[in-house]
Amino acid sequence: MSGTSGVSVAVVGLGFGEDFLPVYLAHPDVREVAVVDTDERRLAAVGDRYGIVSRFTDYAEMLADDRWDAVHVLVPVPLHADFAVAALEAGKHCACAVPMALELDDLQRVVDAERASGKRYMMMETTVYGREYRYVRSRLEAGLLGTLTAYRGFHHQNLDGYPEYWRGYPPMKYATHALCPLLGLTGTTIESVVAFGSGRLTQERRGRFDNPFPAEKGLFTLRGSDVVAEVEMSFFQVARPYIEGYDVHGDLGSVEWPADHVGPLVVHDLQPLEEHLPATGLRGRKSVTRLVEAPDDVSDLPPELAPYVTDFEVHPADGGPVLLRRAEHGGSHPHLVHEFVSAVVQGRPAAIDAPTAAAWTAPGICAHESALAGGVRVEVPQFSAGRS
Template structure:
């Protein structure tokens, strides 16, 4: 791909994914090239609304299109890792909504595929591009904040009524919104994690994943750092206002 032309992007999944179409259309270095959705009626509705001519109902057809440089995956969680790996194997750059995967094995396969393909992969975490995060990051970089002593993240959200694959999802399978600000501000990788489950969700919610916990909380030891992090996540049957938050303790 030449460096003097725009990156031709295909968006996969047009639920939440449709919100990115005007962003790519306005980006000076991107071309909103193609969209992909299994439901043809929805595909054409969104394609007509945003003026996107290239449309697919099959992901494999997108990967076989030599004019597609990058795919942006916005599909259900179970599809994230397999579709990311397939995209990398097809020599496409890959951006994927969170979470990237739900197992260590899937994460390793994504890393291996990226190294072999020598293409860019990005987990599209949103919190680290929020106004609040960027403000705190600036305070840290300019020295106003001082030394970080401790970091805490929290994401509380009731997911009842969402698509079926969410039902009973273990909280830490979707914890990127509270983990990412902590790790990014610390500028370190996690070396070890200790996680505890608390409370119980209804038996009907445990059938899919076998996880009984209403809340999961984890402490993170950072590599080559004397700072620790704590993150807490809930998805079902926890009476709490919706929030995605992070706290920074400094001197």
């Protein structure tokens, strides 16, 4: 850390990036916050709203300024890998929105840059810091799900009207939200994938990507686990509201995501086989089903960050009207920020360091490769900090 105590952080990209500003500004170990965006109007509006005086339109200029210890990158996905490598090579710690990169070679570049720099990289995967994930994990750890048998992750989001760089985006290259909860729960990685494209992307939706599919479906095998993960992704031409979640099935209990994305989780507990069943002619074990609102747990957060796990008000520094900000993604944002800042302060790898982020991002890249090849099985490479 430069100079006086605390981490100084530059937030880069002020769309989704704005959601993280109040959290960094409140964190007791963050000394100063800068904002970076090529869009001058957005930079001025957001800077004014949060009273942030350090503003840059040029990422390289900010990187050359040694006042900044760390960056949080939230620019368009095609820039993620280059921005992360540039930050690490400039001697800065780097948090980055998902996915880590779009190509396998770029995953390795970031892994290598993290190792060479001695700085901290963290992929800010929201799904494994949300209240739902914590609830599922607590049931698994308490033995209430039994042994995991099956997993289904899904992410459907209509990207019509999104910025141009999303046009034709291969859905599987954004599979982290659908897949990572299982990888977090099992502590393992993906071994291979078989995937198919579904539907045909209309000509006007095709962008810079090699992708003819509006939707993709894949089956992923795990290393050291018998569970097969089924993942369903769509960004175009699927008529349903946004949903980003997962169902986890064990031999004793299951947790399923709400069908309309909001609201309580659906929890099933398998009951013992009723002894009188054979006499009645009925078959099969029953499950008891109930709806559960996953609770928030702020016990591992500094008290200053606790308000940000639920919707909160922003009182603009420029005197503008009070804004309500939604605590999206299961209240995960303060938890992510705290993990990243803590890794920097404590000088240890972040929970989703570069090798982990590469292992979590590569399966989706390989799934798209499989889909393009009509469903051939693709082995997913392994990443370690020692590989070059």
